[in-house]
Amino acid sequence: MVDAHPSHEPVAPALVEVSGLSLPAAITHLPRPDPYLNVEDYEPEADAMALNMGPQHPSTHGVLRLKLFLDGEICFKAVPYVGYLHRGVEKLLENRTAIQSVPYVDKNDYVSPLTGELALVMAYEALLDVEPPPRAQVLRTILMELQRIASHHLWLGTFCLDMGGALGGGSSVFLYNFRERELILDLLEALTGQRMHYNALMVGGNRHDVPPGWEEKVLATMDRVEDRLAEYEAMTVDNHIFRSRTVGVGVLDPLLALEAGAGGANLRASGVDHDLRRDAPYAAYGQVDVRIPVETAGDCYARFLVRIAEMREAIRIVRLLVSGIPEGPIGALKPPRHVNAVKLPPGEVYVGIESPRGELGTYLISDGSPIPVRVKIRPPSLHAVSLLPYLCVGATVSDIVVILGSLDPILGEVDR
């Protein structure tokens, strides 16, 4: 039985300085398992069992395949196999113009499509040196935060589903979360006409302006979502079983997290105070003082706490911004007449934004023709999944499911 974990106490933990960065000492420089371990070197060899978890498995969040090498039920090596959803999005984007590209990135991270759109659109804007008008910027920020709430709702639901099963308390949390997620999707639908693949952004601005009365609806929904957050906390934060399943499970070394390129809550739960919304503001994040929740325990429970705090923070940002959307146009460019309307100058850009899962980046090379030479999407989920060979070692099968859920990977984004 795990009781209150010392590192979740509201006491400032001991810090250690690494390359100019203060990290919690208790979890930094943890021993790292060897992800390239030769299974035949494992002793005693007779106890090893290879177990394929996925691609058809209820808790692999889509079609991840994890090859687990187990000793009893303890994993000593985990090899993730990805690519089951590979659709060649980068190749497709390298054959499309800037205007044609946006719907394709919607399908990458299908839980938060708007962030995918923004990362791509901002890369094109950086290449063209176009600045969207203030109204578009504020609207984009609101959309991003609404999307963050919706995405974290889905994450919380599936996380509890991994722990409690489809026939149990987990699915109750899952369905409650969908209740609020639907409310937010209603808002996005009112704005964009879609509930999943919005295609709401375009180079130089937004595609849709705010319908009448939308701001009031947003505020009302935010009140409701904030009220209901307390329900989830009642079912999770202080629940003994929930805590014993998450506290001290899947402790992520902040240095490993950084070097592996993890982002978002995975990074901040390990004590890295880093969020692009505050540290490299884009859209209208410069106008709001974004508060970044940071936890120092680095375990699944810390990642859970960070995401819950992020939902509250997102609600606050939406409330701040929605009451003062500036007047003006929503696009900096003339509405395009045809797909080749946006001429790209030669150049290379990289733009990163803070998606709900971490730094979602787009690297773009253009040689001056309407279609780009190279589009590389930097998916935060890929880096989260690549942490599994490190985190799964020493964990039981039950823990692996929870660890995978706590990292919040979206396989559509991993595989692209």
Next chain:
Amino acid sequence: MSRVLDALRMIWEIGWLRGLVVGFVTLTVVMLIAAFTIWFERKWSGRMQNRPGPTERGYGGWLQIFADFFKLLQKENLTPTATDRRLFDFVPPIVVFVVLSSLAVVPYVPQGPAADASVGVLLALAISSLMVFPVWAAGWSSNNKWALLGAMRAVAQSISYEIPLVLSALVPVILAGSFRLTEIVGAQADWHWFAFWPPGPGLAAFVLFYLSSLAEANRIPFDIPEAESELVAGATTEYGGMKFGMFYLGEYVHTFVASSLAALLFFGGWEGPGPDGLHWMLAKALILTASVIHVRWTLVRYRSDQLLRLCWTYFVPAALVLVFAAGLWRILAGGLA
């Protein structure tokens, strides 16, 4: 008319024939109750989760269980080639058999069960703990790693939780001074339900019994042998169609039998305000079953090692203390209070 009654009375007087009739009636009724427990669970969990549950077939979807039953019957009888075929096919009927046999000693009416054994409590618990064998056989014969893991967990869990289950059932046995279930209920007459009298150990023993029987019946939060988010479906992964249906039915009958035992041991069975009888027994058993269902749809599950630690470090010592306390009460109060 009187001839028929005479014939019935004659049957009643022949012990084994009476047992056969009572057993048959009990089986049928309990199977029906288990089927409606499934409907109730679907409806109740739906209400808990803001969804309607089954609505189409019959009023409130109550015919849905029969639709499910016929669907399961019609399904292809799939047996994966690498299984140990004979054992694999043999297991599901055994599950139902084991679960239903414990009904032989569980009384629902004051007149007693099919076989009012003098060691009824022990027999009921012993039979229901036989469930380990079919589950292990299912996991082993499936030749599937998920099934094997699930079966290994199930064995570890069942064997561990057997001990607090039996020890906590000993508390009412000591208090009543008998292993016979009808006598245990009789000792609880006049509102001396063991859950409330003697105050303390009885209620604690009930909580232990309830939690341990949740673990025995593999219900959340102790359903790690099945753990569909981890082990796909545990020991039953490879089973489909009616073979799966038997496991499914067995699970619900098991839950209902465990609830009935709890009602008999701790809540005075058929004792109650107004006339005693079947209605009180059924009401108590059903309320307990409903609480099992409610718990299931509220909580997430433990990890297997946490579950075993919970058993050996908390439940077993607590149960031993309770047995001791019950004995002490018995000595000090000089028989039944």
Next chain:
Amino acid sequence: MPDDVLALFRTRLGLEEVPPEGPFVPPETLPDIVAALKEMGFLLFLYCAATHWPATENRPEAFTVAYGLRRPGPGSSTARLRVRIPADGSIPTLSGLFAGADWQEREQYDLVGIHFEGHPDLRRLMLPEDWEGHPLRKDYAIDTHHFPWR
């Protein structure tokens, strides 16, 4: 890019001007420079993006591989650099320095066909093991025919 990174590139590479999209680094000095950047606090691995440049009249077939690192925390900044290699060239791996480079390099090996020297586990990441060709090369047509069930 911040001043300390520009200064590093100037001294190590002997450059006058550092382009904003990152200087071209000789492949053999890449691990040293990236290790120096890591020492300077660029701990977050961002991306590794290889690009295929087919042969034209005035240049032979070549690849460029672009890397990005980020210094986390308030006032976050990126360091970007590029490597140009010939068609049959290879590039030293960064997977020893950055765990995140492991999969990114596997992806580039898979999709573009760059060989990363010293990578401990250079297998295809996205595509099946028996896939033929590297789809992100420019000579790989988007409608290339494939045997079914791939």
